Amino acid sequence: MLVDSPPEQRAETTSAPPTRRALRAFGLLLAAAILVLVALASIAIGAKELSLGQVWHGLFEDSGSYGDVVVAERLSRTVLGLLAGAALGLAGAVLQALTRNPLADPGLLGINAGASAAVVTAITYLGVTSLSGYVWFAFFGAAAVGALVWFLGGSRGATPVRLALAGTALSAALYGYLQAVMIMDDAALGKMRFWTVGSLSSATDATIRQVLPFLLAGTVLALALARPLNAMAMGDDTAKALGANLNRTRALSMLAATVLCGAATAACGPIVFVGLMVPHVVRSFTGPDLRWILPYAAVLSPVLLLGADVLGRIVARPAELQVGIVTAILGGPVFIFLVRRRRTAQL
Numbered sequence: 001m002l003v004d005s006p007p008e009q010r011a012e013t014t015s016a017p018p019t020r021r022a023l024r025a026f027g028l029l030l031a032a033a034i035l036v037l038v039a040l041a042s043i044a045i046g047a048k049e050l051s052l053g054q055v056w057h058g059l060f061e062d063s064g065s066y067g068d069v070v071v072a073e074r075l076s077r078t079v080l081g082l083l084a085g086a087a088l089g090l091a092g093a094v095l096q097a098l099t100r101n102p103l104a105d106p107g108l109l110g111i112n113a114g115a116s117a118a119v120v121t122a123i124t125y126l127g128v129t130s131l132s133g134y135v136w137f138a139f140f141g142a143a144a145v146g147a148l149v150w151f152l153g154g155s156r157g158a159t160p161v162r163l164a165l166a167g168t169a170l171s172a173a174l175y176g177y178l179q180a181v182m183i184m185d186d187a188a189l190g191k192m193r194f195w196t197v198g199s200l201s202s203a204t205d206a207t208i209r210q211v212l213p214f215l216l217a218g219t220v221l222a223l224a225l226a227r228p229l230n231a232m233a234m235g236d237d238t239a240k241a242l243g244a245n246l247n248r249t250r251a252l253s254m255l256a257a258t259v260l261c262g263a264a265t266a267a268c269g270p271i272v273f274v275g276l277m278v279p280h281v282v283r284s285f286t287g288p289d290l291r292w293i294l295p296y297a298a299v300l301s302p303v304l305l306l307g308a309d310v311l312g313r314i315v316a317r318p319a320e321l322q323v324g325i326v327t328a329i330l331g332g333p334v335f336i337f338l339v340r341r342r343r344t345a346q347l
Contacts, residue, residue: 024292027285031299035082042078042306043071046313047320073203080203081306081323084268087215087260089301090222092275093282093293094260097229098253099164102283103335105276106261109167109254112270113174114145115262120178120192124185135210135266142262145170150254163254198271198324200309211263218259219298225253226290233288271324273331274301 044055048070058071091106099108106112118141122128128137152166182189231244239246261275278301279293286292305323308330312321 024286028292028295028299031296031303035299035303038303038306038310039078039082042081042310043074045310046070046074047317076205076208077200077203077309078306080208080267081200081309082302083208083212083215084200084264084271085274085302085305086298087218087264088271088275088305089278089297090219090294091257091260091264092301093279093290093297094222094225094229094253094257095275096279096283097233097290097293098250098257100233101164102280103276104164105273106257107171107270107272107275108164109149109257110145110170110174111142111167111258111261112265112272113171113178115139115142115265116196116270117141117174117178118144120181123192124181132206132210135207138266139211139214139262142265143258145174146254146258146262150251163250196269197322198269198327199322200268200305201320201322203267207267211267214259214263218256218263221252221256222260223294225249225256226294229253229290230288233290269324271305271327273327273335274305277331277334278304 043059044050044052050058050070055071058069059075088106091111092104095106095108096102096104101108115138118137119134121141122133122137128134149163149166149170152170153162182192228239228244228249231239231242232246232249234242236246264271279297282293282296282300286296305327308326309323312323312326315321
């Protein structure tokens with residue numbers, strides 16, 4: 001179901017009282033402070049217990065001891081969680097604005113399915129075994145599906161409905177292919193089983209360096225689209241009257257979402273619900289203005305992702321629960337609640 005903003009909320013995308021702007025700015029600073037605390041918890045807390053002294057030593061006086069190695073691994077994991085969380089949140093916010101569907105997520109356009117299909121193909125038929133190899137195949141798989149969805153959705157004549165339908169159809173076909181290959185190839189099944197649920201445990205400095213340029217480019221592009229997407233939220237005719245180029249905005253939005261979600265999925269695997277929940281919740285207290293939704297989503301999505309990762313390390317000690325499983329467990333009930341609340345509001 002596609003949902004447009006009511007007129008009184010649309011007007012807010014162009015102006016807001018100074019007091020409300022100040023409250024939003026204060027809330028964003030508060031969200032950033034929470035993110036810092038969660039990031040520190042991600043470094044200090046894990047399946048392997050370390051004292052605060054060991055954590056401090058590992059951060060600032062690395063000597064190669066056991067504790068220092070663990071802290072270094074957690075630091076890479078935390079940095080990747082920050083980057084991937086922000087990317088998923090921004091991608092979700094852009095796609096919700098593009099499709100005018102507040103319950104859309106990055107998987108709606110088949111990006112996750114494209115990345116997963118590319119990885120299983122690389123493992124099964126090309127013999128790729130390293131994470132550095134997975135990253136590039138996953139990213140280009142996501143990009144190829146994003147381009148195909150844009151083409152099937154009508155290219156310059158693309159509409160939110162066409163894009164959503166094309167993405168859903170491609171996702172179903174690609175996940176069917178993925179499951180068939182994994183069932184027939186035990187080696188692929190063994191290598192893919194952790195990647196397909198989403199995890200930060202394999203984070204390395206090399207992985208971060210590989211995806212960082214794409215994440216930065218996608219972030220800049222997504223933030224730059226806030227104003228034209230705000231105009232499109234008022235309806236195509238109004239957006240044209242305000243000077244917005246609809247085809248260009250839709251194409252760039254698709255590109256931003258594909259780059260952000262593709263790079264995050266390539267590094268961590270498909271992690272669900274982060275890109276759906278956070279932008280939707282953020283909209284409830286910022287209003288429909290993407291100039292605020294996007295920064296809030298970029299800050300609060302890593303809070304959710306890193307918080308889920310820390311929880312997964314604690315509940316299964318001395319082992320750990322993959323972050324993709326934790327977000328799915330947390331996200332399922334929240335998604336049901338959001339859907340039921342929208343139904344109730346419409347009765």
